[in-house]
Amino acid sequence: MSTLLEIRGLAKRYDDRLVLGPLHLAFETGETVAVIGRSGCGKSTLLRLVAGLDRPSAGTVTLAGQPIRPDDVAIVFQEPRLMPWLSVADNAGFGLQHLPRLERAEAVAEALDVVGLAGAATKLPKQLSGGMAQRTALARALAVRPKLLLLDEPFSALDPLTRAGLQNHLGEVRDHYGPTVLLITHDMDEALVLADRIIVLDGPPGRIVAEFAPRLPAGIKPTAPAFQRWKDRLIDVLGPASQPTGTLTKLEDHRHAV
Amino acid sequence: MTDLAYLPGLGERARKSRARPSALAGWILPLALTGVWEAASRAGLIAPNHLPAPSIVAITILHLAQSGDLTDHLAATLGRLGLGFLLGAAAGTVAGALTGASRTLRLLVDPLIQGLRSVPSIAWVPLFILWLGIFEASKVALIAVGVFFPVYLNLMSGIAGVDRKLIEVGRAHRLSHLDLIRRVLLPAALPAYIVGLRGGLGLGWMFVAAAELMGASEGLGFLLVDGQQTGRPAVVIAAILLFALLGKLSDIALARTGQALTAWQDTEGDR
Ligand SMILES: Nc1ncnc2c1ncn2[C@@H]1O[C@H](COP(=O)(O)OP(=O)(O)O)[C@@H](O)[C@H]1O
């Protein structure tokens, strides 16, 4: 395996307030990394810097040793953010305008197929359920065949059943397209189910306070003892999910134990 | 059309809340009034030199049509309006798109345009006549000025109000500034733009009438003056009715087109 994404000394300040970093991180090609942490700790900031939507105050992000190029990354936001005037297919092809029509149609059809929306290609966003809309957004990101797929809490606004379905789709996506994935989440189950590696962020300023590589077998049930053990360790670091007040002191106790 | 169309918010709300229980319901009152008017005229309750009966007005229109004069007058009015509308709407579109899309341009240009807007459009007429002569060009210019402002204002505020999150999707896909305008901002602002176009068209009708009243040898506005000067109220009323009819028809056509183009909107009022 080779290093795909490398983040060095990345930091972001708004006005004079440091909200993220300095942060060091490296991703292997094809790896799925979940970044988990409580609300406001700087997760989205990290993602936006990697996506090139904001400029870092310090540090670099490189992809395979090069400055990150627009075509290499695609992002799915917490909300679908579909263009309401475009059909599902046209939304999915939004990033492919530079391609010849036929090529674009093929890439769109493939992406819609992977997310299970082949039958809804001509629908308008207003006709979609929340899950379908978010799958369309996922298809839009996949259609550009990014080396790096960035997901910012993409399933958090969905009901649990839809979320579970979409998490399955993400599995299929990885099998099909094989992108390296950076998944931002605050859902421990989601992180444990989907990620090869889990990075715990706390802040602001957002810093890495723990790192896990559970490597649970694919398709493991959340009730399985191994799953529960990892979850307990996550809870120790994060604090109970219901009251996400994990203090730094508490976290310090664990960072060396990991 | 009223000046309310100047105010994007108001125009939009008015458009959205307008119920349409049945297209026929709107005809009841005008037809009833026409009936009463005809009856009152025949009973001698209304002096024919003030308000001739509807049947007389209808015959007047018929005569105008048979002589071919009506076609000439309509062609003149519609030609001026069409050209003025195109020019004004085009200028309003460009200016609105640019100032809507660029904060810098908006800060730089919008105050000037707002200042110009507070000049009553008719006040430009003497200047236009000095610059462009008394014939077609100055009339078209007046109409274009009237059309410009609602188109400009609605498009600008429509674009400036586009959801920042959608714009970010465009930026995440590295759209050029021009592509961002073309593929995100303009489509998203289309509903507001159509409100602006409808407001512009309404003002266009107002100013074509004004321009023709101030001096023309043909056109519906000329018919108004001619009817007045030759003491033929039936001609004046015929011209008024034609203005009403054409204004309404053109607005319906624009509104229908707009509804078809913005059927993607997830709103109650447009469905
Ligand atoms: N544009 C901004 N201007 C100022 N502060 C910001 C901005 N964006 C985020 N922040 C601050 O940065 C911190 C991290 O925000 P964010 O990355 O969105 O957190 P998360 O995604 O983990 O919930 C928060 O304290 C937030 O208030």
Ligand SMILES: [Mg+2]
């Ligand atoms: Mg966030």
